[in-house]
Amino acid sequence: MVFWRRRRRANETQERGEAMGDAWLVVGLGNPGPKYETTRHNVGQMALDVLAERIGARFAAHKTNTRVAEGLLRPGGPKVILAKSNGYMNTSGGPVSALAKYFDVAADRVIVLHDELDLPFDSVKLKQGGGHGGHNGLRDIAKALGTPEFLRVRIGIGRPPGRQDPADFVLKPFGAGERAALGVLLEDAADAVDSLATEGLTAAQQRFHGRSR
Numbered sequence: 093m094v095f096w097r098r099r100r101r102a103n104e105t106q107e108r109g110e111a112m113g114d115a116w117l118v119v120g121l122g123n124p125g126p127k128y129e130t131t132r133h134n135v136g137q138m139a140l141d142v143l144a145e146r147i148g149a150r151f152a153a154h155k156t157n158t159r160v161a162e163g164l165l166r167p168g169g170p171k172v173i174l175a176k177s178n179g180y181m182n183t184s185g186g187p188v189s190a191l192a193k194y195f196d197v198a199a200d201r202v203i204v205l206h207d208e209l210d211l212p213f214d215s216v217k218l219k220q221g222g223g224h225g226g227h228n229g230l231r232d233i234a235k236a237l238g239t240p241e242f243l244r245v246r247i248g249i250g251r252p253p254g255r256q257d258p259a260d261f262v263l264k265p266f267g268a269g270e271r272a273a274l275g276v277l278l279e280d281a282a283d284a285v286d287s288l289a290t291e292g293l294t295a296a297q298q299r300f301h302g303r304s305r
Contacts, residue, residue: 115171116289117197118143119188121206121229123180123263132249133262136205137176138274139247139281144174146282151176156190170289173197182228185236192237202242203285204233209258211248214273216280218288218297219244243293245284247277 120140121133128134144151147163151174154160161174173195177187192202200220206229211217221241224230234240252261266274280300287296 115173115195115197116201116203116285117173117175117188117191117195118203118285119175119177119184119191119205119233121181121184121204122176124178128263130265131263132266133181133207135207135247135249135278135281136245139205139245139278139285140174140176142278142282143172143285147172147174149174154191156187156194158187158191160191165286165289172285172289182232184229185232185234188233189236199237199239199242202233202237203245203288204230204242205245205247205281205285206230207249207262208246209249209251209262211246211250213248213250213270214277215248216277216284216300217246217248218284218293218300219246220293243288245281245288247281 118140120137122128122135122137123131123133129137144161147161147165149161149163151159151161154175157178158175159178162171164171173191175187175191177184179187188202188204191197192199206227208217208225208227210225220243222244223240224234230240230244233242249262252258284296284300287299291299
């Protein structure tokens with residue numbers, strides 16, 4: 093019975109056009125609803141929207157309490173599953189783990205786009221594994237996946253000015269000066285995902301880490 097269930101699942105996967113284990117799960121972190129959609133904490137989801145537009149895919153409700161868009165990065169290129177959780181940032185782990193199981197994606201093929209206080213605004217850095225640096229979304233994903241060894245696209249938002257609480261800072265919209273450069277930053281983050289999926293981590297790091305404006 094177990095064999096036939098596995099074979100049936102494989103057949104269903106093939107009918108949906110999915111290559112088991114070959115896709116990339118790309119998750120944009122953020123909080124739900126219009127109150128948060130333009131805040132710094134949601135920059136990962138903003139970059140995911142850029143990717144969805146590039147591949148001509150629309151987000152649709154998924155049974156994992158997420159919204160999912162699927163497509164190829166380019167004709168003949170790798171498949172990507174773009175996902176946003178319907179829940180809050182600090183509960184990102186459950187939905188990401190459920191998606192990884194549903195699409196049969198290993199942790200090292202999960203790419204998480206997220207805001208990064210420890211990087212200056214308008215910068216993008218890439219890494220695999222490591223700590224969460226106090227980021228509750230990353231903490232919850234590592235716990236749910238059982239490993240921190242997923243890939244991260246760290247989108248710099250900078251540190252708050254003066255004595256402003258970082259928790260308040262990340263929930264504020266970008267300032268006027270930042271908004272002028274935000275579009276390019278989001279395109280860079282989308283490019284970083286493309287580079288990770290097509291060239292690998294080392295090549296992608298070499299491409300982005302030495303970049304200067």
